Amino acid sequence: MTTPHAPPDRSVVERTLGVLGAFDTAHASLTVSQISSRSHIPVATTYRIVSKLVSWGALERAEDNKYTIGLRLWEVSQLAPRHAGLRAAAVPAMFDLRSTTRRAVLLSTRDGTEGICLESVSGNARPLHRSWSRGHRFPLHATACGRVLLAAADTTVQDELYGGDLRRYTERTVHAPAVLRDLVAHTRRQGYAVSDGELLNGVVEIAAPIHGGDGAVLGAIGLITVGTASTAVPDAVGPLLAAARRVSRSLSDLPAAPGDAVPSPRTARSRTPRPQGACA
Template identity: 35%
Template sequence: MTAPGDTRSRDNLLARAVRIIEAFDAGHASLPVSAVARRTGLPVPTTYRLVGELLQLGLLERGADRRVRVGVRLWELASRSAEATTLREAAMPFMDDLHAAVRQHTQLGVLDGEDVLYVERKSALGADVPNITRTASRLPAFACSSGLVLLAHASPATQERVLAAPRRVYTPLTVTDAGELRRHLAEARYRGYAVVRGWVHEQTAGVAVPVWGPDNTVLAALAVLIDNESARVATVLPVLLATARGISRALGAQPPPLAPVADECDPTGG
């Protein structure tokens, strides 16, 4: 039996509660408790007990169909993240203008571990391409334009950790070779933007640029999704770069001068 002062039981309890919350995603917004148990791998009695406690705390909610979902209380607490709130508040007016100008999906992401975490997303009705991301969803950093931009400005240790991790193949166009990915990172750092064509969805090309923070390090990546076949990067890149610089200045940064824009038709562009 665990002693009253032993922190191990509390750590285990917290870890299990986090696993339960992580069971919910864009494809599983609400679940029966039995499905939560299957998705977490926790014993059913343990899951029912912890779900009950999370319901009492407001971190989960139960619908009329008896399924459970993430509660408003959890959103309230998460919204207190100072960095994310400041970033979103600074970016939103600029993203609204960008969205109106390009009329394509736009998104803002930050590097979290080995993934890009999307803190804001603007969906466009009638956009040329599908977008599988949602606000608060993730993609592996190696696989998307936002991830290449963020990794290009990350520490060598972070880059190597991501490149050493298993890499999922999304489409026949997904680049997983570590050497080729290092080349893309070098190009993204030099050019000031990254282009990824069909790595996550064959129809979609992502174009991303860095957003600089007040300490003049890259805080986030701003991206636009365009059609992989017909759309040209040159149609969105200037306004995307200008928008990112506006957000950066709103955050108190002095972004560096832009490098010359490479030929959009360059086959090494992504």
């Protein structure tokens, strides 16, 4: 509750923190009324704060008029030494995949019509692009991880992306909506995606989905190398798919978040090695 003489900025900060503090492991999805009750903030005020937090990305709208913690808040939280369950499960497999292929490995998830790199492990090539370093966003249409995540997204997200401006990053970037639809459908059928010089010239990315126990796609694991798809893909697909299956098995008890095909991962208790350097 606001004290009678509390400065306005202090009141706003305290109430905003109260809204975020209403969420915990036992209350990961809440309605505005539930947030109001748990934070002791009037419903009308709670609704205004929740709307602002949704627009900023700290909260996300789920099913049944409920809200969950958003990926934007996760991005900020990466400044603190806390690791999510998806990362904890994936990092050992990422190191093994790097050792097997000697290529850069990345782990990603989707936020709306963009991808976010959750973690990366350096390969033997030169540094490539900041989009493949932890915490950075990347386009779904021009990357292999992006197409894997897009293939798992609902039709609303797909239609929004296809109807928007598909930016060309190189001459090879697929920017025609009809062609992209076909590529996403092909990705869904074959179980992996390939991007050949579409985000950066001469850079090949191969990616496969990571599934939870209910079959929902929780993220994508990808390999990045310099060269051409004809030389990079044949030797990489087998190890990549094996790594994706390994991570998926370890996440078999992780449920999907309400209303999202790519849910936010849970915090894990296990300790895993920390990758060194950027993704490539």
